[in-house]
Amino acid sequence: MNRNFVLITIVVICSTFSGFSQSILLKNINLIDVENGKIQKNRNILIEKDRISKITADEIKVNNEVSIIDGTDKFLIPGMIDTHIHFFQTGSLYTRPDAIDLTNNFSYEDEIQFAKDIIPDNFKRYLKLGITSVMDVGGPFYNFTVRDSIAKHHISPNVYVTGPLFSPYQPKAFSSLEDIPIEKINSKQEATKLFNKMIAYKPDFIKIWYISGNGLPAEKTYPIVAHIAELTHKNNLKLTVHATNLKTAKLAVKAGADILVHSVNDQLVDDEFIKMLKDHKVTYIPTLIVGKNYGKAYLANPSNHIQDLTYANPKVYGTLTDMNRFSDNEIPDRIKKLRKDPKSLEKRNRTRDSIMLTNLLKLTEKGINIATGTDAGNIGTIHASSYIQEIEAMKKSNISNFDIIKASTINAALGFGLEGDIGSIKEGKLADLVILSKNPVENIENLNSIEEVIKSGEILNIKELLKETPEQIVQRQVNAYNARNIDAFMDTYSDDVKIYNFPNELSISSKADMKKSFETMFEKVPNLYCEIKNRIVLGNKVVDREYVRFGDRYSNVITIYEVENGKIAKVTFLR
Template structure:
């Protein structure tokens, strides 16, 4: 009896301590050797990949979790190597770029960044991004990341504290732990800026290498501030921390790399790189994160030329995405018109086109030369949404000339290499963390297939993406409002039930069913000038959302109330009161 009892207890302990998951008969994307390996079974024990064998050689144990992978593709979890938690991605994210603090107090925006961190992390995981690198946060977020270190739903977070810089925008001064910059006027300031972060254990240090803000030429300014930059790099390396550097001009990038920068977080966009610079990058093994789309987000927002894809409208934070159109109704028309005219001026359009062209040319040059490229979006900046912007960045990398294997490696293994974590993350190999994405289609055939996610495995835990972040009733109302304002009929109809009923209050039926709505709304979207709906107020009561709206149709303004009734996570009935 004692022997049997011991066996039984051992069996219970083994099953408790060693949870196993099998992904059976799947095709593995080998990002290291750039090949697909079919008919494999991947065994996950707790949070590690414990075995990979051809499926016919693996015997699945009783009571294990089995995921059928036939016809599916297993890739490593993806990394966004450039994000900012202290920015939300909407119109009010950067008061130093456009000061709208009268319309949205920056204290309110900062409070939202903190309360919204879990929401952002869930959104990243839902999109297959299992690692994020925040390349410029503040002391608050260095502390707050600890809340998510052991959470199964949270991507792995690597983060620095405030950016060390010789130039600080005034709007960010004196914010205490919320300040995203540490001003370094001299070498001592630079060294102390590193030391200030050390007690909070940053994963690396970031320099904002801004040249020309002091009135000197770009090169004179860069060389003047170089001793401070060198001191910061040396102090970080002395403490075994890598250095990331914001450097968008060739001279700042060159000086940073020459003096030991580990990670350039933007493309050089002022000149096409010469072979000497390329060899310097290769020799020093410096990683580049190109961030190709972020500049475009600003210009299109200010010019009110935003054209989000169906994917953006479905996957982005709907409130931040919707805020990008607030310039259409905010009251300070003189200032707003100035931004719009400047963004749409021939000079601005030509400047953006030139910078984009140079950035893409430089990415192609560096990628072809074998410089390590890591995918990153700069998410949080105005117009660059957390998580959902990742696809647009991949598409821009493809437009630069990178092939899909190169892009997939940049988005997985190379992201792990940024901070020397390639032995833990970034590929489907035995002994590595079980951070994986199961796809329904081959990403090498089409890079957009990285969005066709069947399952996500994060820290060994299996997630259904459809269950990770469910829409609240007000989220559905906001998503259809966004699509209405962007005139995107498919995204507009998506939150509605197939048999939706639309009434003029109290009971006059206008439309029944999605197709009737499509026929009614499509010509309006296509033919109505100045169509814009401003949300004045919203009341949520259970599964009912009541929106007070101010709608511009051509030169006419209409006040209305829309009542949305939600059933089974879809808008089932709508009542309009005019």
């Protein structure tokens, strides 16, 4: 496992980041007013240091030192907010050994270190996709290092964190860790002890993992939950709660939850619950896609969404087909059952989806504050690249595009008490802004049309922000190959790519010929899959020992990739 490449990349990129830019003038841009549900056309916006200083329809006269961006026919939204992530999890198949224990094949200690190593890489991926604020709603005490040190020394979104989750249940996989992400709390005294330890780190909010069932009814632990809520509110903090069934969610709100970080997925919400949410001003985060992504990874069948193939950390995403490597003798019985009957999982997902989407529409129509959150870091839900997928899932509930944009900006800020700083475009607020070439109110997919991101008054060159290493580029190519996505696959290759058989027999001399050859293979060859057995990285060269399945045939091949200017320029096969 080579993990040093991430740190090397970070040093190079960070040395070029200079802090606040000179003042910026956005001219003649269409401002999406998320607070009032309107588009203010042809606005001029002056940014000074890290704040928005003026918004007007009138001309703003500036001197030559001000950077000017022509916003004609473009659209401006506030930086988006992911209200539900976990930095201690990477999104890989190996990141939750309590869900599927593969530690005999892959060290969990290595996974924990990997999660730490890629945090700066995740920062850049979030920013590239217009996500300028993230809330880590539960993890080890290392979370505070992420916020107070790592985020301060790297270009990053605004990072808000809490420490370990208060929980009536602790997965065995976490019990032996030195820095525990989920603490089992059996009494008010234990809750107070953990709270007092955490408060010294100045958490931005508190999180309870309100698990019920299996002999542990929610009513039994309710007094502890209410006690934690009391401690939280006495310290002027917000309480976030994981509660996925209606009965437990009601108890969470009764106890004092300010934010529910998951959908109710066991039954349709009733009028009593809606009234409780309204009366207590509770924010509801649907978190729709995370559950399904576990099952997809267990079956080595990820969605292969273009956002993941293009923007996910390639090494993380590459693990989501790793279950192809394991025989039935190496996996838990419940995964064996899924392999034999994958349609049972699809049926369960359809039922839960229907409940969650119906609840989302009903709560939106009733005026409940809805915020967008992904639960990124869980198996199959990748940091940053999962965000648009969550938005697409929300759209299936038939809520409006404006409702979704609000959920991703001002509603999220309101839910966490941050509306004075972020979430909308107003004078005095932090200049966290996203410039789009297309109108997202007309089509929510236009959130993908990012031209530029401004973070705290700094113009980010999003084309240069994330420069992937040769290893990452090659792995992205492997991911696209396994997904049979010809466009994502060819995007990793240079226009003048050459393919050789060792030592120097030219077999393909143009990108067009290469695309034609692989397109045919993707269409016609069943069970196509490439597994990397070994990898060596030497400067711009990546040497892979690949085990490739073509239908019923198998092939072992050594492949030498040479990367130039961010693209694969030369490939040599040793067969």
